[in-house]
Amino acid sequence: IAMAPETRYARTTDGTHVAYQVTGDGPIDILLMRAWHSHLEHEWEEPILAGIFRRLGSAGRLIRLDRRGTSLSDRFDPSELPTLEARVDDIRAVLDAAGSERVVAIGLAHGGALCSYFAAAYPERTAGLVLYGPVPYMFGENVPGDIASTKDEFLRTWATPEAARQVVEFAAPSRADDQDLVAWIRDEERLSGTAEEGFAQWELVVRTNVSGILPSIHVPTLVVWRNESRWPPPPLDTLIPHATLTAVPGRDHALLAGDWRPPLAAFEEFIDSLSGMEPELDRVLSTVMFTDIVGSTEHAARLGDRDWASLLERHHGVVRRELARHRGREIDTAGDGFFAAFDGPARAIRCAVTVRDAVADLGMGLRIGLHSGECERVDGGLRGVAVHIGARVGASASPGEVLVTSTVRDLVAGSGIGFEDVGIRELKGVPEAWRLYRVASI
Template sequence: MASRPAARVQDSLMAPRTRYARTGDLAIAYQVVGDGPDDLVIAPGFISHLDWSWQEPSLRRFLERLAGFSRLILFDKRGTGLSDPVPGPASLEERVEDLAAVMDAAGSDRAAVFGVSEGGAMAMLFAAQHPERTRALVLYGAYPRVTRSADFPCGVEEPVMTAMLSGLVDRWGEGAGLGAWGPTRRGDTALRAWWGTLQRLGASPGMARRMFELYPHIDLRDVLPAIRVPTLVMHRRGDRMIPFGIGQYLAEHIPGARLVELQGEDHLFFLGDTETLLAETEEFLTGARPATSLGTTVLATVLFVDLVGSTELAARVGDAAWASIRDQFLALARDELARYGGHEVDVAGDGLFATFEGPARAIRCAVAVRGAAATAGLAIRAGVHAGEVERADGGGVSGLAVHIGARVMAEAVPGEVLVSGTVKDLVVGSGLGFRDRGVRSLRGVPGSWPLFAVAG
């Protein structure tokens, strides 16, 4: 077996070096990231592109977190991404051979395998055939079979799946399908542009169609009892692509498997509440809950700012002009964040998420961003809420207060800075004025919430 390659400067988290493993006459592209004590191989979903993956901030952060406690091995399946093209989609047996070849080239005798969506089938078959090389198995959004049958009622109706995938191929490369794969970010124009490019770089339309045609024929149910390695199954309750019942089926039929129910509806693993997913993965593989997942609970004010009409604007002016407008908006917003002591947490397409130590600063910052945007001919809406959040070591925050802040912003009309009743009560005596906007139900948040618009 090949010796482990020496660490190189190029193998940084931001720009890992792409290498090639040989399997027969084919070259399979792979990357090694991080220097943790144990190896972790990701078996990718239906398409991937090693270099392009690092250009999406949410995915980059996810991979960096995995590489923080492991030696992370990534690869593109044959016929996809940077690996050699092939006439048609590979069989599961061939994909297992590719996974083994990548491990050999990376000098990995034994590794945990993380199967994502379609890659779960490859990961499960590898674990069943090569238990001596599989330290553990992690499955996210995976399935042994995807279509419904009399003895598999949790599956997807085949005509529904066929129609959806056919429509995706007809618009291949345009960013279609994001509403199904990542519904919480369907309006994120930057993510949609990245998603469209991933489609074009990941596979040709013809290859994608042939891959989709194989989906109804995948059935690994008889393999599940033969998986005898520690297994963690994670599945989102509202997954739009692969029903939660399929995750339950996996956990019930893989001996000793543990099921973790994740909240949310995104199928893309790097969207939504990734903190729980990452924390469960790290604890399962290392035996210790990461400090980043435990975080520090603090009272903070969250601010969400969103450009109004960004989708229509992008469609009207084109991608290049829209990118320039977005950059201008972010520059204006960041100037005000610096002025009012805000901490930028994330940028999602046409919006910005930040935290503040005090609600009055957050409100004044939102008003200032609104004014600065107006001078540039742009309109925003903003939402402010205060509550307990979990601060992670990497600077991220999570918790119900974050979700409430996002939902408060969603209730705002163009040009409005909307705050929760909690925030209004906290800034009594600040000189800020408010107009009552009534009591609202916030999507996905229990209870009713009084909301107020900042006056002036």
């Protein structure tokens, strides 16, 4: 059994403590995210997994973490699932604590969802992206219609030999008779959290859909899978601009089963190819927000120039206060409307609703639109199709409405934010129609 290294803790902006470990001393930093539950110290008791860690640690400085809500990290209330950007903030906090400026992000199975979002939102911190065995849930495919209906069975079998054996038979069939692996998986489930906490992590897996942001990933990307595994990936080389697909022999989905050397060799070759490569920093994933005051001309005519200017100043103060609270960035103020950008869609939605309600207390109504997509950075501002779509969504909103695109809604699935489908809308100047949703609750 390999001796586990020291576990340290990083503190996120919302006060969550995230456990992490750093091993190895290679020339590049490597972030490794396992599928959906983990235990930093227990992982070293699985010989093959420990060998993989040592191998990666010889290629670079290996950084691993336990997600919030599991194992050695702080827990959350299972009835209130964390947002995607909160989970990505965990990665940022760990990298900051570890003194890491840029990483090659390797996501195993569903760990690839968080790594994909991180690469799209923070290209300056991502030297490259590796997706090993990406699962269909990441792309909104094969999602159970009624997740809640599976809960009783999940809770009954959590951390039992029965459930662990099913995991091995499904993901690691070549090790189906390995009782040590079955026992290790059973113990990892038990150590990672209660049955309720385990189900919350599973719900995050099946609800997190990053298909809409894949075209916004502009870092070199390698997709690796075993050619006879249950879940071949979709054609990600047509969805991610700089992606290369590599199939290696085998039928096991789990990296710790079958011959793990070919996948690791592909990882290492990819990492070596990144040497000296400069990142593309002119494009980034952002959530844009557009606000517009309803009936501003009528307000100005009724109040007169001086009172209207005073009211407008109070409006601007409210918007800027909430932008600061929700980590938004003011891009432009055209007349009486704001154009702002956020690094996470849930924060943008909560900011929009808070702004709408606060401005209502001033006797003003707002139309607000939100969209998440690839934006081009230009002289401190943003431009591109995503910006245009966000502006048109705002123009489509009725007084008092906060409208979002389907991309935004998919990215915050499971966050507790409620939506009402308002149907498919044609947006002026946008080639394709978009399904829009009204924010009903936060």
